[in-house]
Amino acid sequence: MAIFFLFKPMHIKKQKFEDVPLFELTSFTLHELNRAGLQTVMTGNSAIRYSDRYSVADIDYTDNSKEYIANMRAKHGLYKNEIIDLKDDVVYSREDGLTFETSRATYNKKTNIATADADYVSYQDKNVVHGSFVKYNNSLNRVESKNVTAVYKLKAK
Secondary structure (H helix, E strand, O other), X not given: OHHHHHXXXXXXXXXXXXXXXXXXXXXXXXXXXXXXXXXXXXXXXXXXXXXOEEEEEEEEXXXXXXXXXXXXXXXXXXXXXXXXXXXXXEEEEEOOOOEEEEEEEEEEOOOOEEEEOOOEEXXXXXXXXXXXXXXXXXXXXXXXXXXXXXXXXXXXX
């Protein structure tokens, strides 16, 4: 009985963990294959895998599922439901030479559309475009942009 008077019972605080990582990867390469072959490749310095997403540092993502191969690189990336959110030093490039650089962008793998709602610079060959918003459809080869300043070099005959 003396124990109950001298020692107070320990109260353990109950915690509810809603977003627990499943595992962490370092220096990894993730390949996505289907019957047609290699669809995507994602590499990074580190990644944390949750039940519904990957959070990746120094992401390098290549989509080979469409006519043109598209590559995206950034310091931070979040891959969830076939959508990649990229932040900090984002570079989107396509195999035909089209490239744009921005601070943040989103790529939807299902629709094959890259969107940047921040200032960007885009270039292909000697052509340069600056703007404050860009939406690029890789399937249709169509670009929508706002506040555009473009320098376009015409071909001489």
